[in-house]
Amino acid sequence: MSTDKVILLDFWVSPFSLRPKIALAEKSVEFEIKEEADLLGNKSDLLLQSNPIYGKVPVLIHKGKPICESTIIVSYIDETWPTPALLPPCAYGKSTARFWADYIDKKLFDAGSKIWMAKGEEAIKVAKKEFIEILKVLEGVLGEKDYCSGESFGFLDIITISLASWFYAFEQYGDFKIEDECPKFSAWMKRCFQRESVAKFVPEPTKVYEFVGMLRKMYGIE
Amino acid sequence: MSTDKVILLDFWVSPFSLRPKIALAEKSVEFEIKEEADLLGNKSDLLLQSNPIYGKVPVLIHKGKPICESTIIVSYIDETWPTPALLPPCAYGKSTARFWADYIDKKLFDAGSKIWMAKGEEAIKVAKKEFIEILKVLEGVLGEKDYCSGESFGFLDIITISLASWFYAFEQYGDFKIEDECPKFSAWMKRCFQRESVAKFVPEPTKVYEFVGMLRKMYGIE
Numbered sequence: 001m002s003t004d005k006v007i008l009l010d011f012w013v014s015p016f017s018l019r020p021k022i023a024l025a026e027k028s029v030e031f032e033i034k035e036e037a038d039l040l041g042n043k044s045d046l047l048l049q050s051n052p053i054y055g056k057v058p059v060l061i062h063k064g065k066p067i068c069e070s071t072i073i074v075s076y077i078d079e080t081w082p083t084p085a086l087l088p089p090c091a092y093g094k095s096t097a098r099f100w101a102d103y104i105d106k107k108l109f110d111a112g113s114k115i116w117m118a119k120g121e122e123a124i125k126v127a128k129k130e131f132i133e134i135l136k137v138l139e140g141v142l143g144e145k146d147y148c149s150g151e152s153f154g155f156l157d158i159i160t161i162s163l164a165s166w167f168y169a170f171e172q173y174g175d176f177k178i179e180d181e182c183p184k185f186s187a188w189m190k191r192c193f194q195r196e197s198v199a200k201f202v203p204e205p206t207k208v209y210e211f212v213g214m215l216r217k218m219y220g221i222e
Numbered sequence: 223m224s225t226d227k228v229i230l231l232d233f234w235v236s237p238f239s240l241r242p243k244i245a246l247a248e249k250s251v252e253f254e255i256k257e258e259a260d261l262l263g264n265k266s267d268l269l270l271q272s273n274p275i276y277g278k279v280p281v282l283i284h285k286g287k288p289i290c291e292s293t294i295i296v297s298y299i300d301e302t303w304p305t306p307a308l309l310p311p312c313a314y315g316k317s318t319a320r321f322w323a324d325y326i327d328k329k330l331f332d333a334g335s336k337i338w339m340a341k342g343e344e345a346i347k348v349a350k351k352e353f354i355e356i357l358k359v360l361e362g363v364l365g366e367k368d369y370c371s372g373e374s375f376g377f378l379d380i381i382t383i384s385l386a387s388w389f390y391a392f393e394q395y396g397d398f399k400i401e402d403e404c405p406k407f408s409a410w411m412k413r414c415f416q417r418e419s420v421a422k423f424v425p426e427p428t429k430v431y432e433f434v435g436m437l438r439k440m441y442g443i444e
Contacts, residue, residue, distance in 0.1 A: 053325060053359070062314075063314075065314055067314070067317045067321075068321055069320075069321055069324060072317050072320045072321055072324065073317070075316070075317065075320065076313050076314070076316070076317040079313035079316065080313045091298050091301035091302045092284075092285075092287055092289070092298070094297070094298070094301065095289045095294050095295070095297065095298040098291075098294045098297065099289075099290055099291055099294055102291060102294065103275065137275070
């Protein structure tokens with residue numbers, strides 16, 4: 001393996017794998033995608049060697065060394081290719097961005113996934129309420145700004161918009177519209193999805209929806 | 223409040239609050255501790271204002287601004303007072319330290335707490351097994367080095383040794399010795415506990431044990 005190459009171990013629908021893809025595109029770094037075609041079953045030897053602890057995508061391989069965990073990978077990308085900066089320059093700005101990234105990592109995707117995993121109307125209602133409450137917190141973080149990171153698209157936008165690639169599926173299975181609940185957050189989503197670095201890699205919402213449908217069948221939900 | 227002051231919202235037995243205390247001591251930064259005396263019941267207005275999302279210690283207040291979440295606080299301290307450096311200088315070293323800090327944050331303390339929370343011999347056995355498996359992974363990270371961070375005490379040592387302040391209580395309630403299971407990890411613990419920045423702030427093992435005993439009564443475990 002050439003040591004200069006940047007390689008991403010990826011799975012096309014993974015919202016977490018989308019993060020390094022967008023970050024690398026923002027930095028205009030060329031990289032090779034190695035698709036883990038069989039992620040639900042067998043994992044490649046390269047994935048298991050590169051991420052022995054979790055055996056999960058994404059893994060960034062740079063100079064022959066693996067970096068794991070999507071939020072940590074985005075930080076690595078920002079430190080390795082500093083222009084344009086994704087994280088704020090000051091320590092306080094960095095700590096705020098990391099705080100919200102951590103909040104999102106702990107809460108957002110799991111809450112959204114509960115919507116399509118829920119069986120029965122009442123369970124769906126509870127899951128939807130929890131998810132929308134989190135979105136409202138994030139809408140508060142966005143405030144009147146164009147981007148979560150401030151005036152320009154940055155670290156926190158990448159962390160969040162990547163997970164939003166699944167929101168259409170959440171809306172379909174929860175029978176609700178984020179636009180009705182959180183209009184400012186929804187406008188931010190549209191703004192980000194139109195951005196070149198995002199548009200280039202984000203999977204089609206209907207394909208994610210189909211994939212989630214397949215997961216529901218697999219888990220015996222429908 | 224003076225804006226130059228460094229204030230830590232603390233609770234004496236919190237293993238997470240120990241992290242910023244050790245990091246500030248390593249940097250020779252003077253700080254004022256504000257004890258949340260009534261953490262199990264009422265929280266101070268300052269804590270709720272400073273950490274409205276979680277309402278939890280530790281919170282570092284620097285230049286009048288709050289920084290929350292212990293691992294993020296230690297990063298902030300390292301960026302704000304750069305000497306001596308706690309995180310490695312290179313992006314790859316940083317990403318490795320962050321990966322293990324994240325692993326520890328996700329697994330170690332919860333697994334240990336399951337030991338004293340367990341009811342019945344079988345449950346204690348399962349909890350102990352899980353906890354020791356995690357310690358063995360961390361012993362592998364330590365390898366033959368004196369410190370997790372390498373030749374000198376650093377970020378990952380602070381993240382880990384702070385949680386180790388509860389390990390005596392885990393051992394007592396699980397009836398085992400870390401020294402027997404993970405001798406190298408145990409030697410590292412002793413090395414760290416003797417360090418001035420740690421020894422100055424780490425609570426007495428027997429006091430932590432008593433505190434855990436109180437928690438057990440509160441939760442109706444004994």
